[in-house]
Amino acid sequence: MSELMRTPLYEEHKALGARFVPFGQWEMPMQYSGILEEHKAVRSAAGLFDVSHMGQIRVHGKDALVFLQEVFSNDIGKIVSGQAIYGMFLNEEGGVIDDVIVYQLSGDDYFLCVNASNVRIDDQWLNAQAIRFSVAVENHSARYGQIAIQGPCARRILADYLSFSPEQLAADAWPPFRVKILRQKNNDLIIATTGYTGEDGFEIYCPIETVVELWRGILAVGKSYGLLPIGLGARDTLRLEACYPLHGHELRTDINAISSGQGWAIAQSKENFIGKRAIIQAKENGTKYCLVGIEVKDPGIVRAETRIYRDGREIGWVASGTMCPTIGKALALAFLESEFANFGTKVYAQVRDKQLLAEVIKKPFYKRGK
Amino acid sequence: MANLAGYKFAKEHEWLVTAGEDYRLGISDYAQKELGDVVYVDLPQVGKQIKRGESFMTVESVKAVSDIFAPVDGVVVAVNTALSAQPELVNKDPYEGGWVVIIKAADIGQVSEMMEASAYEDYIAGL
Numbered sequence: 001m002s003e004l005m006r007t008p009l010y011e012e013h014k015a016l017g018a019r020f021v022p023f024g025q026w027e028m029p030m031q032y033s034g035i036l037e038e039h040k041a042v043r044s045a046a047g048l049f050d051v052s053h054m055g056q057i058r059v060h061g062k063d064a065l066v067f068l069q070e071v072f073s074n075d076i077g078k079i080v081s082g083q084a085i086y087g088m089f090l091n092e093e094g095g096v097i098d099d100v101i102v103y104q105l106s107g108d109d110y111f112l113c114v115n116a117s118n119v120r121i122d123d124q125w126l127n128a129q130a131i132r133f134s135v136a137v138e139n140h141s142a143r144y145g146q147i148a149i150q151g152p153c154a155r156r157i158l159a160d161y162l163s164f165s166p167e168q169l170a171a172d173a174w175p176p177f178r179v180k181i182l183r184q185k186n187n188d189l190i191i192a193t194t195g196y197t198g199e200d201g202f203e204i205y206c207p208i209e210t211v212v213e214l215w216r217g218i219l220a221v222g223k224s225y226g227l228l229p230i231g232l233g234a235r236d237t238l239r240l241e242a243c244y245p246l247h248g249h250e251l252r253t254d255i256n257a258i259s260s261g262q263g264w265a266i267a268q269s270k271e272n273f274i275g276k277r278a279i280i281q282a283k284e285n286g287t288k289y290c291l292v293g294i295e296v297k298d299p300g301i302v303r304a305e306t307r308i309y310r311d312g313r314e315i316g317w318v319a320s321g322t323m324c325p326t327i328g329k330a331l332a333l334a335f336l337e338s339e340f341a342n343f344g345t346k347v348y349a350q351v352r353d354k355q356l357l358a359e360v361i362k363k364p365f366y367k368r369g370k
Numbered sequence: 371m372a373n374l375a376g377y378k379f380a381k382e383h384e385w386l387v388t389a390g391e392d393y394r395l396g397i398s399d400y401a402q403k404e405l406g407d408v409v410y411v412d413l414p415q416v417g418k419q420i421k422r423g424e425s426f427m428t429v430e431s432v433k434a435v436s437d438i439f440a441p442v443d444g445v446v447v448a449v450n451t452a453l454s455a456q457p458e459l460v461n462k463d464p465y466e467g468g469w470v471v472i473i474k475a476a477d478i479g480q481v482s483e484m485m486e487a488s489a490y491e492d493y494i495a496g497l
Contacts, residue, residue, distance in 0.1 A: 303435070323430070
C-alpha cells in the first residue's frame with residue numbers, strides 16, 4: 001500500500017469520509033456516502049469526481065495532425081480547434097492499447113486524455129512512433145489535476161462557480177465534445193464537455209497546484225443543487241449502465257476493437273493508421289467474439305470473469321457486470337461467440353455452484369432523456 | 371446502537387440471538403458498513419447443514435460478493451425471505467429486520483464460546 005500514489009485531493013477525500021481502494025498504481029476513493037446514493041445523485045442532480053489519476057499527453061508541432069492520424073483510430077480531420085474526438089490507439093492486430101479523448105486546443109496543439117494505468121505505455125508507444133514525424137509528444141500527467149462534474153445540474157453549478165450566466169454554459173452554446181481554455185488570474189482551466197457517466201457534464205483540467213481550490217469551490221457551490229462527491233464505485237456503475245467500455249475489461253490489447261464493438265470510433269476510410277489491416281479483416285470476415293449486453297434473469301449477479309455457457313459448452317465470459325442501480329437489474333457486458341450475439345439469445349452464467357439464466361439484450365442499458 | 375443484550379458475535383462478524391429453541395443469525399453493523407450497499411442475498415435452502423468456520427451463503431454489494439461464515443455447527447431451519455425483495459434491510463436494520471437465517475445449533479457450547487457485544491466492540495476497535 002505504501003507504494004500507491006495519491007492525488008492532491010487525497011486529504012479532501014479523507015475529510016469527506018471516503019473509503020479508499022487501490023486502483024492500478026493509485027489509492028483512490030471508492031465511495032463516500034455509498035455507491036447507490038452517489039450513483040443516484042449523478043443521475044438526478046450532479047456528482048463531482050476526482051480523476052486526477054488520469055493521464056494527459058500533449059502532442060504538438062508541424063506534423064501533429066498527420067502523426068495523430070497515424071496512431072489514433074478515429075479521424076482527427078473531422079474536428080477543428082475547440083473540439084474533441086474519442087478513439088483508440090490500436091496495435092497491428094487491431095487490439096486496443098488504450099482508449100483516448102483527443103482535444104484540439106489550437107492549430108497543431110493537441111491534448112490527449114488517457115487511462116491512468118496506461119500513461120507510461122502510451123507515452124513510450126507514442127514517442128516510438130513519433131520518430132518519423134516532426135512532432136513533440138510530452139507526458140504532462142504530473143502537471144495536471146483533473147475533476148469531472150456530471151449530471152443534469154452540472155451546467156448550472158459550473159456556471160455559478162465561474163460566475164457565468166446560465167446561457168453561457170447552456171447546451172446550445174456549449175454542446176458535447178467541445179473544449180475551451182479559460183484563463184483565470186493564475187489558473188488556466190481546460191474545460192471540456194466530455195465525461196464517463198452517460199450524463200451531461202464537464203471534465204476540467206487544471207494545474208495540479210490549484211485542483212484542491214477548484215474541488216472545494218465547486219463542492220461548496222453545488223451543495224444546494226444536491227451535488228455529491230463520487231467515488232470509483234459509482235463511476236463504474238454509471239459507465240456500465242451507459243455501456244462505456246473500460247480498458248482492461250471491454251477493451252484489451254489481445255482483442256480486436258471490432259469484437260469490442262468499437263467500429264464507430266474507427267475511421268476506416270482514413271488512408272492509413274496503425275491496425276487498419278487487422279480492423280478491415282475483422283470487419284470483412286467477422287470475429288470469433290462479440291461484446292454484447294446481457295441481463296441476468298435468475299436471481300443473482302454476474303461479475304467480471306464469470307464464464308458463460310450454452311448447451312454445456314463455454315461460449316464466452318463477462319467483461320464487467322453488477323446490479324445496475326438506475327435500472328434495478330443485474331446486467332453485464334460479455335464477450336460471447338458471435339453466433340450467440342443476437343438479442344433474445346439465452347445463455348447460462350456460472351456463478352459459484354449455480355448456472356444463472358441470462359439473455360442477450362440491447363446496449364446501452366441507460367440513455368438519458370433529452 | 372441497538373440493544374445487543376443477548377447477542378453473541380463471531381470474529382467473522384456474524385451474530386446469533388435466541389429465537390425460541392433456535393438462533394437467529396445476521397451480520398453485524400460493522401460488517402454491513404464494510405460491505406457497502408447490499409443488493410442481493412443468496413439465501414440458502416432450509417435444511418442446509420452448516421459447519422463452524424465455513425461459508426454457507428453469500429451476500430453481494432454493488433462492488434463485491436462476500437461469504438457469510440457459520441459461527442457454529444448446525445442446520446438452517448428458516449430464511450428471511452423479506453431479503454429477496456429488500457436486501458437493503460441488511461444495511462438499514464442489521465440486528466432486527468436484516469436477520470438472514472434461523473439455525474438450530476448442534477452444540478450449545480459453541481454458542482457460549484462466542485463474544486458478548488462488549489467484547490466484540492473491543493475486537494472491532496482493534497481491527
